[in-house]
Amino acid sequence: MNDIHKRPSRRQGKVSKTESGGGQRLPTDVRAAGILAAAREVIDEKGYESVLISDIAKRAGVVDGTIYRYFKNKRDLLEQVAQRWFGEQLAMDSQLNAVKGTRNKLRHLAWRTLAIIRREPVLARFMLMELRHDPRYRSTPFFEMNKRFTQDVIAVCTEAVVSGEFLSDVSPNMLRDMLHGCIEHRTWAFLQGEGDFDIEEVADGIATVIYRGMLAKRELAQGGLYEAVKRIESVAGKLEDLMVGKS
Amino acid sequence: MNDIHKRPSRRQGKVSKTESGGGQRLPTDVRAAGILAAAREVIDEKGYESVLISDIAKRAGVVDGTIYRYFKNKRDLLEQVAQRWFGEQLAMDSQLNAVKGTRNKLRHLAWRTLAIIRREPVLARFMLMELRHDPRYRSTPFFEMNKRFTQDVIAVCTEAVVSGEFLSDVSPNMLRDMLHGCIEHRTWAFLQGEGDFDIEEVADGIATVIYRGMLAKRELAQGGLYEAVKRIESVAGKLEDLMVGKS
DNA sequence: ATAGATAATGAATGATATTCATAAAAGGCC
DNA sequence: GGCCTTTTATGAATATCATTCATTATCTAT
Numbered sequence: 001m002n003d004i005h006k007r008p009s010r011r012q013g014k015v016s017k018t019e020s021g022g023g024q025r026l027p028t029d030v031r032a033a034g035i036l037a038a039a040r041e042v043i044d045e046k047g048y049e050s051v052l053i054s055d056i057a058k059r060a061g062v063v064d065g066t067i068y069r070y071f072k073n074k075r076d077l078l079e080q081v082a083q084r085w086f087g088e089q090l091a092m093d094s095q096l097n098a099v100k101g102t103r104n105k106l107r108h109l110a111w112r113t114l115a116i117i118r119r120e121p122v123l124a125r126f127m128l129m130e131l132r133h134d135p136r137y138r139s140t141p142f143f144e145m146n147k148r149f150t151q152d153v154i155a156v157c158t159e160a161v162v163s164g165e166f167l168s169d170v171s172p173n174m175l176r177d178m179l180h181g182c183i184e185h186r187t188w189a190f191l192q193g194e195g196d197f198d199i200e201e202v203a204d205g206i207a208t209v210i211y212r213g214m215l216a217k218r219e220l221a222q223g224g225l226y227e228a229v230k231r232i233e234s235v236a237g238k239l240e241d242l243m244v245g246k247s
Numbered sequence: 248m249n250d251i252h253k254r255p256s257r258r259q260g261k262v263s264k265t266e267s268g269g270g271q272r273l274p275t276d277v278r279a280a281g282i283l284a285a286a287r288e289v290i291d292e293k294g295y296e297s298v299l300i301s302d303i304a305k306r307a308g309v310v311d312g313t314i315y316r317y318f319k320n321k322r323d324l325l326e327q328v329a330q331r332w333f334g335e336q337l338a339m340d341s342q343l344n345a346v347k348g349t350r351n352k353l354r355h356l357a358w359r360t361l362a363i364i365r366r367e368p369v370l371a372r373f374m375l376m377e378l379r380h381d382p383r384y385r386s387t388p389f390f391e392m393n394k395r396f397t398q399d400v401i402a403v404c405t406e407a408v409v410s411g412e413f414l415s416d417v418s419p420n421m422l423r424d425m426l427h428g429c430i431e432h433r434t435w436a437f438l439q440g441e442g443d444f445d446i447e448e449v450a451d452g453i454a455t456v457i458y459r460g461m462l463a464k465r466e467l468a469q470g471g472l473y474e475a476v477k478r479i480e481s482v483a484g485k486l487e488d489l490m491v492g493k494s
Numbered sequence: 495a496t497a498g499a500t501a502a503t504g505a506a507t508g509a510t511a512t513t514c515a516t517a518a519a520a521g522g523c524c
Numbered sequence: 525g526g527c528c529t530t531t532t533a534t535g536a537a538t539a540t541c542a543t544t545c546a547t548t549a550t551c552t553a554t
Binding site: 129 | 379384422429430440459
Binding site for chain 4: 025
């Protein structure tokens with residue numbers, strides 16, 4: 001048991017009892033899946049920030065180096081974990097089509113995002129606080145996934161603009177950002193592990209402001225409708241008085 | 248030149264030419280300021296993500312270890328840099344009092360945040376993407392600073408609610424989150440170094456939606472005013488017909 | 495000037511991610 | 525079933541940083 005099987009080195013490390021290459025061999029996809037599952041478990045238990053490759057390797061029953069045979073690097077692995085995890089959440093999403101009315105749709109879109117955050121806070125923290133910061137974020141498949149998810153807001157708003165229900169002076173993109181930006185801001189404290197939030201209240205609040213803020217009808221009130229009605233009501237009152245007096 | 252001045256060790260490292268303790272001694276506050284300035288320069292040049300303690304030390308003309316005499320750790324140093332930097336930005340802020348009208352105030356509040364982001368993108372990136380992620384973020388002086396900054400939105404909205412201009416069914420806190428959340432969402436791509444954004448357009452869009460969405464007058468339109476007017480108009484038409492027929 | 499206090503030094507240490515030469519297992523061929 | 529090729533797993537070695545601390549140089553008060 002000398003060190004001929006070790007790569008050349010200047011330091012003299014001690015030779016381990018275990019030989020190289022002696023691990024159990026599994027089909028590639030099974031091993032990869034095992035590592036992904038192990039990673040997810042560890043993340044879920046310890047939070048993404050303190051996950052070590054060695055933790056994941058231990059949990060998966062392999063050695064650190066093996067992980068690099070299946071994943072480019074740590075980030076790549078974590079990204080794939082998040083992607084699958086998020087995918088599952090999207091899959092269990094209720095159908096937007098079933099919801100009727102622009103305001104209800106907006107509320108639903110806010111609600112479903114909040115529900116995911118509440119259901120999987122660790123995943124949400126991971127996505128919001130870590131994955132996004134990758135300089136390459138916008139070219140990851142993960143970005144596309146998320147984009148498709150948030151696009152629904154744009155679709156609903158665009159439809160409302162086309163039908164004339166919404167004014168067209170604020171872009172649907174902006175409304176999407178208001179909705180999702182507000183949610184993120186609002187849930188930040190929760191994701192840091194401090195205090196809870198009320199899903200219904202937040203969803204309703206966001207939907208309410210955006211809906212009312214974009215409603216075309218409302219233009220009439222601003223254009224003098226309010227004053228007009230007051231005048232008409234007063235005239236009507238007098239008219240009624242006249243009629244009462246007549247009878 | 249033997250190694251008696253080194254701490255006990257098992258490895259035999261080579262002894263350097265420079266002796267320990269031979270650096271220039273400066274007043275404590277001057278040195279601290281120098282390190283802060285150096286750190287800020289390096290951050291501004293390379294972005295916060297790739298800043299090394301050794302970079303900062305080199306720039307400040309000290310050795311790595313010296314930094315730990317003035318700052319608890321790397322994060323502490325970077326936090327102090329951001330705090331001063333952000334403080335400067337707040338100081339050059341225009342006065343909110345000078346702006347009249349709820350909607351204009353909201354627009355101004357959005358505008359000033361966007362202006363800081365545009366002016367100091369590296370600082371903004373640093374604040375949004377890094378400092379916030381500290382598990383202790385909410386107990387840092389930095390958090391307080393930011394809170395006071397965003398509080399203005401709450402003040403403006405609360406005032407509008409009290410005066411009866413705004414409805415009271417959505418909390419001012421939520422409106423603050425919509426405003427700042429939207430800004431962050433909107434500027435994310437910009438902060439990643441991709442594409443620009445139009446300050447005026449974004450500020451105006453946010454202010455418009457929130458303002459119109461909260462306007463008390465508009466409630467009447469939703470509460471049937473619109474339909475009421477339609478009815479009155481139709482009645483008025485018939486009345487007119489009657490009168491025409493009579494004459 | 496001298497002693498004591500304090501600042502600055504930089505090698506050592508520690509924590510992790512990542513690489514890679516080598517051993518073991520699997521698969522194909524006769 | 526033995527032999528050769530290909531693939532997988534290993535884990536020590538390495539690289540990269542942040543952080544510590546024993547030691548030394550400088551400063552300050554007396």
